[in-house]
Amino acid sequence: MATSRLLRTAGTVLTATALLISGCSSGSPSSGAAASRNPASGGTASAGTAPAPATSTLKPLPTAVPAALRPYYDQKLTWRECGVVGFECTTMKAPLDYEHPGAATDLKLAVSRKKATGPGDRLGSLMVNPGGPGGSAIDYLQQYAPQPEAVRARYDMVAMDPRGVARSEPVTCLSNAQMDDFTRVDQTPDDDAEADRLTSAFRTFAQGCLRRSGARLGHVSTAESARDMDILRAVLGDEKLTYVGASYGTFLGATYAGLFPSRVGRLVLDGAMDPALPARTMNRDQTAGFNTAFTAFAKDCAKQRDCPLGTGGPEEAGRRLSALFKKLDAHPAPTGGPRALTESLATSGVTAAMYDEGAWPVLREYLAEAQKGDGRGLLALSDSYYERDPDGTYANQMFANPAVNCLDLPGAFSSPDEVRAALPAFRKASPVFGESFAWAALNCAYWPVKPTGAAHRITARGAAPILVVGTTRDPATPYPWARSLAAQLSSATLLTYDGDGHTAYGRGSDCIDTAINTYLLESTPPPPDKTCT
Known part of the structure; x- marks a missing residue:
């Protein structure tokens, strides 16, 4: 069962194809970040509608380091070999709570x-940072x-697993066996009993x-x-x-720029998030983004001799997949094996x-293969999505992802009835994925x-030039998000990949690669609104 606003980053070899699973999430800073609030920006909305984008703006933190945080800024790192040729590792101390720092509760970040x-x-x-939230930056770098x-x-290439992720005080929630149960729960309930089982699964996870x-x-x-x-x-x-941040990593990077604009050097935000969007709008936009990606897949599939979804185009392909x-x-x-391919696992x-x-x-x-009754292939794809190893072990990302998402933003829905009211809008966004994405939210x-x-909006006034990158048919971070973030940031240039x-x-x-590398090496962004293929 997918959860809302996911970002995946995992290299998984499936037959001859290296599949980079990446997704997205966004949210907003905690109250300790001095974010201005718009009461309408994250609350509930009337049936079937979503709140309007926020008009409040993330405020920068004071330039001077507070005395209580000075020991963290003055610490010395001790580097050691860590088993990967050419790389060295260390741990860094950070306060659990920036409003009440204290050594007794310090975190150790890898x-x-x-x-x-x-x-x-x-x-x-x-x-x-590769995104997530929950993707291991260290694994990504290495x-x-x-x-x-x-x-x-x-450059010295550096990665830190964010708090709660992988090697950095990881959030944990369920056993591997419990995760197997969670991922196969029906995410398109047909009646009240199935809806109750879904909400029970969410409660158990939380x-x-x-x-x-x-x-x-x-x-x-x-x-x-x-x-x-x-x-x-x-x-x-x-x-x-x-x-350089990808997907959710763009929100992390943009948040840094908003909090510390005078300390921005060269920031690349690739697969950009729009921090001004409330959760429901974000989920619906992402649903439409996956529909755009499925349409592109269906058009390509129709040209292939082995297309299992027919040659009639996206609508026929959607009907066959839904069937x-x-x-x-x-x-x-x-x-x-012991696990069957359910609708939820196939959707993932x-x-x-x-x-x-x-x-x-x-x-x-x-x-x-699935149409013929063999679910092994789609189950392997689902396992890559959930970062489930062949031995049945799940990575921490499935736990860290909702932990960050649900802290960053008020939820998209507060009850099953709100989901039901919004289903027409989500089905319109994607006849294939809309229902499951709405319930997952x-x-x-x-x-x-x-x-x-x-x-909230992020302007980062006074920051050095920032490079925002968007892909026109990106499923997880729809292209309009990149345009919006580039418009919000006071010093951003938008680079488009068609x-x-x-x-x-x-x-x-x-x-794309030449434009980004030139910016990183020479601090020269590409011309405004440059488009690459």
Whole structure:
């Protein structure tokens, strides 16, 4: 069962295809970040409607470091080898609660770096974050980060797993067996009994997070992670932050810029989020984004000899896929193991393949198999989406993701009745995915910790030039979000990739890569509104 506003970052080899699963989330800073509030920005809306975008603006923090935080900014890091050639690792202390810092509750955040290799003068540190929330920045840096040798030669490449994520005091919620149960719960309830089972699953998940994670659950907001980044910037000896963030990582980077505009160096925000959107609008936009991606897949599929969804175009493809989902709802497909392919797992598998057009051939193959009663392929795609290893172990991202999302923003819905009222709008956004995406957005209604943030604009007045990147048919971060963020940020330039898939940097466009690398190396952004293919 998918949860709302997910971002995935995991490299998973499926047959011959390397599938980069990335998704998105957004939210807003905690109250400790001094965000101005608009009462209408995150509250409930009338039936079937969503609140308007926020008009309040994130306020910067004072430039001077408070005395109570000075020990964190003055700490010295002790680096050690960490088992990956060329990389070294350390831990950094950060306060659990920035409003009440104290050594007794300090967090230990994991950091990794690879020093600049040369030739050329060192330009400083370059931090990366792949998104999520919940994606491991360290795994991303060590395995997948797209920066070429020319950039790595001039920068120390640095990653920190955000608080609550992976190696940094991870949030935990359920056992692996409980996660298997959670992911197969029906996310398109046909009656009140099925809706009750879905809400019960959300409650069990949320209470498990509270029981297993305790006080950490109230201190994993994006604003707090942005403040952690500023401590790391300082202890690394950098006057300004240079940063590349993808998907949710763009919201983290934009939040940093809003809180610390005078400390912005070169920021690349690829697959941009719109922080002004309340949760329901964001979820509906994302539903439409996945419909756009499915339309592109269906058009491509119709040109292939092995298309299992017919050659009649997107509408026929949507009907055939919906029929498959309905069939699996009634009769899950065997997979050769103890887990059958349910409608929910199949939906997650198809969703996973929408992130990268390189996965489309695999999806065609697995859909054809599922139509014949073999669920193994779509189950493998679903497992990649949920970061479930073959041994049945789940990564922490499925826990960290809602922990951050539900703290950053008031939930999209507060009750099943609100979801039912909004279903027509979500089905209009996507006849295939709309219903499941709407119900998944109910998860924060049962979260045990109240949200500390609200939707807001980010202007970052006084910041150095920032580069915002958007992909026209991005499923997880729809292109209008990039346009909106670029318009909000006072010093932003928008770079557009006219293409498919999630994010643009390092995905095959020489035009995109050259523009970003030039900006990172020379601090020269591309011309305004440049478009690449």
